[in-house]
Amino acid sequence: MALTNKQFDSIMRIYDQLRLENAAIARDRYAEVVKDCPQIEAIDKQIVKLSFQEAVQRIGGDTGKSDSESDSHSSVLHASGPSLDEQLDELAERKAMYLENLGKPADYLEPIYSCPFCHDTGYIGQEKCTCFKRYAIDLVYHDSNLKNITATENFDRFSYEWYSNDSKDIDAATKLTPYMNMKRIVDACQDFIADFDAPDRVQPNLLFYGTTGVGKTFLSNCIARELLNTSHSVIYLTAVEFFKKLSDNAFADARDKEKTDTSFIVDCDFLIIDDLGTELSNKFTTSRLFYILNERILRNRSTLISTNLTLNQLRDQYSERVSSRIIQSYQMFKFYGADIRIQQKRRNS
C-alpha cells in the first residue's frame, strides 16, 4: 500500500483527532457521573491506591522468583484477609452497582474507542487495521463518493413495486417474472453479504448484467453499504473512473503528473466496477481489466461488475480471456423489467 508521506500523516491526524474527541467524551461522562454519585470518585481513588500497592508488591516479588510464584505472591502475603485482587474485584463490583443505579452500563466509564480493533491507533501489531484501509480509500478515492450514495441507496429503501409479477413479462431464459427474479437476486445478495468473511465461501464475485434502469447500481450500493457497515474496505468506481485511475497511474511519468495510487483497486475487500462497457475500450483497458480481475481472484478479493452488455458482448469487447475468467469465477445475475426511472417519472407527472 503505497501512500505518500503527506497522505499517511493526514490519516494519522484523523486518529489524533479521534483520540482527543473520545477522551473529551470520557471526561464529560466522568464529571456527569461523579456529580450524581460522589462515591464513584472515592472508589476510583481506592482502586488507584490498591493498584499501586499491587505494582509495588509485584516488583518486590520479582527478585529471583519464577513468574508463577510471583503471580500468587499477593494472595500469599494476605493469607489472613482478602487479597489485593479480591479487593479490586469488590471495588469494581461496587462501582458497577452505582453505575447501574444511575441507569448507566457497567462499562460507561471505560475508555472510548471509535475502532474496537486497533483502539484508534490504525495498527494491530505491525498490521494496518481495516479502519486504516478505509481512511486511506476515502483519502485516495474521495471522488468515488460512496458515503453519499449509500445514505440514500440501501436495502431499507429497496422496493419490489417496480418489478412486474405479470406472467406475460416472464423472461424466456430464467422463466421468472421480473418480480420473482429480483426476489431471487436480493436473496442471493443477502447470502453473499452474510458469507462475506466465511473462509469457505463458494463464489466471492458477482456479475449484474441487463438493460439500464432495472436496479443494478442501486443493488450494488446496497451491498456496498452493508459491507462498509461491517468495517470492510470498499471501492466504488464507474468503468470510466476505473480505467482513468489505471491510465493515470500507468502514464503519470510520461505526462509528468503525480501517480494515482491504484494498489487499493487490487487489494480492497470489495471492488465495484459500475457500468462496464460505457468507457472507450482499447488494448490498454482490456489488458488492465484482465490483470485486475485475475489478481483479485488470486488474492480472494471480491469484485462486483455491473454492465449493460451481454456475455457475448463482453467477450467481443474485452477478449475471450476476460469473459471466461468471469464465467468461471462470478455468480451471474440477469436483470430485466421495465425501466424504473421511466416508471417513476410517469407516476410523478
Ligand SMILES: [Zn+2]
Ligand atoms: Zn481500527
